[in-house]
Amino acid sequence: MTQYLLSVWHDRDATPEDIYPSEQERQEAYAATGAFNEELRASGAWVFAGGLHPVNTATVVDGTGTEPVTTDGPFSESKEQIGGFWVVEAPDLDAALDLAARGSKACGGKVEVRPFQSE
């Protein structure tokens, strides 16, 4: 078994209205994501999951110097930012990709699949 991070990516500047054009679509996506989460729990693939507030709520801390330095985030200037994630356990990458495809469909965002180091 390998654990994978399934991260959901959105355009940094996208508002909730950009991602979900109507309230009904937003509700449907939330419901579908909730149902998918329940499936993950039932199948034993679930490790952890969560949705994040927009990137303008992020703070960066650099503790590598003598005094920690705190700045307004996000850390990455990239146009695409993480909006949420799942940590799942799967027998192999194909199984993880299968979960990612279903998660992506449920929440309406593209999903990156990345393996955790095992040791």
Add this chain to the structure above:
Amino acid sequence: MTDRTGDAPGRDTPEGARSGAAVVERVYRAEFGKVVASLAGRFGDLDLAEDMAQEAFVEAVRRWPTEGVPPNPGGWLTVVARNRALDRLRRESTRQARHQEAEMLSAPEDPRAPVTSVADERLRLLFTCCHPALAPEARVALTLRLVGGLTVPEVAAAFLVPERTMAQRITRAKRKIAAANIPYRVPRDHELPGRLRGVLAVVYLVFTEGHLPGSGDHGIRDDLCAEAIRLGRLLRDLMPDEPEVTGLLALMLLTDARRAARVDTDGVLVTLDAQDRSLWDRELIVEGHELVRECLRRNRPGHYQLLAAVNAVHTDAATSADTDWRQVLALYDRMDAVSPTPVVALNRAVALAEVEGPEAALAVVDVLPLDGYHPFHATRADLLRRLGRGAEAATAYDRALELATNPAERAFLTRRRSEVG
């Protein structure tokens, strides 16, 4: 490949040693993929499988010239490679106290484990090398190296990249397979069609890169064509019931059959209508036609089968004038239904020009969104030339020449360009 045995190590050594070294060279190509597949199946570690297969061949180079070639060279290599792999894992497990591996190695073979044949192992290896999670260029490199048994310098030379770059590309791909836990198996039924398309695409990419290299000084790269056909034959041996596998092999054979006639002595591409058909390889044509008939009997048409059928029509005609263009057009109509892409529409238009004339074809071609694709401009140029619209044809040839990179094709386009003024 037999034409490479002249480069085998030990050319100037006595007869026995020479044949030993020549045999190793030949066996390397034929058996490397099998040895890697067998070890990967057993240990689930491609890196280890490749390294130990390589070591087994080094051992063969050392021993066969003096001890003679064993009766079953592939079996000998597999046993040597497997023993070396076990030695290495035992050493590592002692050093790093990796109990799990040590236990796995000392445990007797599980009698309930599914029996897998050598063919299964090679198929698993092929599907792993062509996994969609790998970058396309990595899929091609891994397939040629691990399944095809080309050496890293050979793969690098095939794609005209520095050896170091190719070695890194292969290493990174193997690392991703291990870290991301890309499974080592033939995809399940519901995934198979999509995944098989990916494998076929890799093989066809190797072939087209040989047939019409986009870079380098050669009009045709015989070695890559031969390698792709070898992979195509292997795939057909492994999956004889998949019509698209048969279709791809037929397509490659019927295309390769015309190789001797495709480029003239000045290195200029010769178009189909002007080729000396006596130079075509009859044996390949007969084999290709037989495969196309097999596809027709199955009646599950797909993209490669239809392309093969088009090539069967061309190679069936004694002269260019005898070509059954209506049949070609009908085949492109079916292809358009299977894979409706602008490139298919462009090729269909070429057949349409022969059936209904260049004007009808030009009307179709003009609206295709293929501005960055040199065959689009070359086709347009030819249609305009045939319609006597010289100035427009010249402009289209210029645009095709801006985009075309193959030297034989460029030579042909340059000649045509000079003819229209």
